[in-house]
Amino acid sequence: MLCCVICVFWSFNECFLSNSCTCLQINRVICKRNPEDLAILYSNRAASYLKDGNCGECVKDCNMSLELSQFNVKSLLRRAAAYEALERYRQAYVDYKTALQIDCNIAAAHDGTNRMTKALTETDGPSWREKLPPIPTVPLSVKEKLAQMSAGNATQPSPTPQQNGTTQTKKPAPSDKEIKKAQALKEEGNALVKKGEHKKAIEKYSQSLKHNPTEVTTYTNRALCYLSVKQYRDAIRDCDEALVIDSNNVKALYRRAQAHKELKVRARVFIIALQLLIPTQLFILQSTQEDDESQYYIIDQS
Template sequence: MAASPGALRRAGNEEFRRGQYGPAAALYTRALQQLEASGDAAAEERSVLLANRAACHLKDGACSLCVADCTSALELAPFGIKPLLRRAAAYEALERYPLAYVDYKTALQVDCSVQAAHDGVNSVLYPFTLFPDQTAAGIERARTLKEEGNELVKKGNHKKAVEKYSESLKLNQECATYTNRALCYLTLKQYKDAAQDCTEALKLDPKNVKALYRRAQAFKELKDYKSSISDIKSLLKTEPKNTAALRLLQELNRA
């Protein structure tokens, strides 16, 4: 009988405590795949697993993977302290000090007693001054603009949302903003623009599921079926049970 996601998570925690970060990450990945395969939408549990795997990546020095997992964790459970701190530490290691600063400050807004966040803010303040073109205020403004774009999407105003996302991207090139704008471009039938945005997102996060899926959609509409199939197959390596991707692959094979 296969181990449950909970059992895999506990086994992963034990490996992590022993300093076996690669095996721990593999166990967390198996737990995530099981939740995906069963259709279990337990956002909080998936967020914890992603944050745990992010800690493994951080320990192994895979900072970009840590950032990607923390971002996914925060999408599922916003304002989680652990993913905020781990992403901040990864950004700091990547010398993306303004982004680290914002995450540390956000963690303090959630819980002002977190000493690691206080220490983090102080540790990035000096190198922060070396990047005058990217300020914390600019990063926060970019996030506000992205959220305004998200609200416009909910209202069906995709053209105006594109403007908000474009303003946001001038201040901070973030994967989610690119994939959000790509969704708008798909709705507006601007398929080349959608594909380009997904490509930019994949430069930041090479395994991003939304970027791969939306670029595959764009390529399909552009009748570039080979590239579309390639993106779907790449996506399925990360999420083999992704029903939307499997459905699109069936359509492409019939095309």
């Protein structure tokens, strides 16, 4: 008897499970008719969608949350991040600016506003502000209420380092000489990407990171290259590294979700193809889970 074992790695969609649980929780809250709790649940599910790269559903849930709680900061920031990933920069700018009206100390909102300003200047020119949707005015009463809530949580750390469950750790700062060398190599990599030479670009980005392992954009750029050459696990690792440095990095979140999605689709297609070839001799056995991934063995017994 011959036994041919083929290993297939399946990306476990943790967001799907969390979304299912949240749906049940939302139904319970609807029965109780508790708008504030429901707004929080919609916002939490939106975070799940954003992490999974499902930006359209994230926007929908944030809209629902903001209808119930108009100036929910987390919903505004999550919707802004989703809009940014969808390249809807005007809407993203409005949400980032609204969040800053509520709390002018939100680093993610400041960074987002700066990114959107740059993107809109490039796309719409000097008159880009004239094309913006209206920016809501946050009432003083809302600001005072949120300030009181913040005072009660004064011992809590800033939300930015802990967003998405990631604790930031500082890597040793490179010297000026190392930073310049890393920047030059990164720019060479960027030029190769524009030519479509992604494998060569990966080499340049890897060399750059040896000189400056703290540069987030180098990780996200290399992750993009890994996606292009279908090295999805390497893309995920680079996104994880980027998120350790900047846990709110939209590109890292989005590209990691893309990589997980591709792994999942490829595994499904492979299994379906084998079922068509050997439908009576196919067995799928689940083994241990590592790093949120389930390993499957497809065994052809004869």
